[in-house]
Amino acid sequence: NLPGLPTLRGQAPLIIGHRGSSGTRPEHTLEAYRVAIEAGADFIEPDLVVTKDGVLVARHEPVIAVLSPDGKVQEATTDVAARPEFKDRVRTKTLDGQAITGYWAEDFTLAELKTMRAVERLPQLRGRAYDGRFEVPTLAEVIALVREVEARTGRKVGLYPETKHPTFVAQVAGRDISQLLIDTLKKEHFTDPARVFIQSFEVGNLRALKTRIMPAAGVNLPLVQLVSSPDEAPYDWTAAGDGRKYGALTTDAALRDIATYASGVGAYKRWIIDDQGRTTDFVSRAHRAGLLVHSWTFRNEPTYLLPAYANDPEAEMRQALRAGVDGLFTDFPATGARVVGQY
Ligand code: G3P
Numbered sequence: 486n487l488p489g490l491p492t493l494r495g496q497a498p499l500i501i502g503h504r505g506s507s508g509t510r511p512e513h514t515l516e517a518y519r520v521a522i523e524a525g526a527d528f529i530e531p532d533l534v535v536t537k538d539g540v541l542v543a544r545h546e547p548v549i550a551v552l553s554p555d556g557k558v559q560e561a562t563t564d565v566a567a568r569p570e571f572k573d574r575v576r577t578k579t580l581d582g583q584a585i586t587g588y589w590a591e592d593f594t595l596a597e598l599k600t601m602r603a604v605e606r607l608p609q610l611r612g613r614a615y616d617g618r619f620e621v622p623t624l625a626e627v628i629a630l631v632r633e634v635e636a637r638t639g640r641k642v643g644l645y646p647e648t649k650h651p652t653f654v655a656q657v658a659g660r661d662i663s664q665l666l667i668d669t670l671k672k673e674h675f676t677d678p679a680r681v682f683i684q685s686f687e688v689g690n691l692r693a694l695k696t697r698i699m700p701a702a703g704v705n706l707p708l709v710q711l712v713s714s715p716d717e718a719p720y721d722w723t724a725a726g727d728g729r730k731y732g733a734l735t736t737d738a739a740l741r742d743i744a745t746y747a748s749g750v751g752a753y754k755r756w757i758i759d760d761q762g763r764t765t766d767f768v769s770r771a772h773r774a775g776l777l778v779h780s781w782t783f784r785n786e787p788t789y790l791l792p793a794y795a796n797d798p799e800a801e802m803r804q805a806l807r808a809g810v811d812g813l814f815t816d817f818p819a820t821g822a823r824v825v826g827q828y
């Protein structure tokens with residue numbers, strides 16, 4: 486317990502290795518997760534997408550390489566675009582209202598994905614020292630890593646999976662990503678509610694997990710409603726469960742609604758800290774609704790810091806902790822663990 490910090494239950498804030506230690510290794514690789522765990526992360530975060538044969542793998546988005554109109558790689562998390570045997574797999578699909586051309590996880594079998602290698606998504610910022618060295622891991626392999634650490638060290642690191650674009654996945658691949666997640670967690674015997682948070686931006690997805698999918702499977706894991714930028718259009722929380730995402734959230738009533746199906750909110754950090762570096766009332770209002778607040782994304786690079794913290798990532802983290810957040814998603818879990826360790 487850290488009585489100096491106003492967390493919901495007086496517990497120490499969690500350090501969540503965002504996509505692993507993605508500031509120092511290519512995101513969503515076993516190596517990135519291993520480094521995050523060694524750095525002191527309490528949880529590691531796999532974003533989940535689905536393969537053609539219905540296996541959950543860790544990637545930030547279903548699109549694993551985005552191409553520009555002239556066919557050049559714009560952004561990629563794998564080397565798929567450099568592989569001649571996959572040249573005919575380029576597709577244009579609409580994701581979040583945006584037409585994107587590239588290669589998509591759901592168009593490849595797991596065996597095909599396993600022949601690819603991870604590449605750094607932000608090479609201009611983080612370099613390419615580790616490109617080509619690591620595979621795309623399955624969720625089962627991420628769980629095996631956590632188990633191996635537990636067997637070796639006794640440390641019980643948790644998993645913080647995000648179901649990516651459930652409605653899109655259902656439409657383009659005919660798969661229920663949340664059902665696959667619960668099936669995999671059950672199969673791998675990883676259903677301890679103290680060691681799993683399931684997060685999603687999509688409201689209907691979380692409601693389905695809470696009311697249908699988890700009860701049918703006999704598991705009850707805490708859910709976290711992701712809440713994006715305060716600048717986005719507000720979600721109509723009075724609507725029935727659907728594929729929409731929580732955008733701007735300003736009312737206590739909306740927070741109370743989230744509390745009917747979720748244990749916490751995963752809030753973009755501008756909800757917590759304003760442009761002047763002052764804390765807002767968001768955390769205390771969420772806590773009043775009984776919700777944990779886990780905030781994202783804390784990074785060391787100046788380009789990602791809020792304006793008031795242009796050169797001081799640790800000060801930005803400390804300000805969020807002073808506001809009472811119950812956890813920090815960070816690409817640099819070593820920094821996060823050091824900051825939390827100061828309290
Ligand atoms: O899950 C918290 C945060 O990771 C949400 O954004 O795009 O990094 O998955 P994203």
Ligand code: CA
Pocket residue numbers: 530532647
């Ligand atoms: Ca995520």
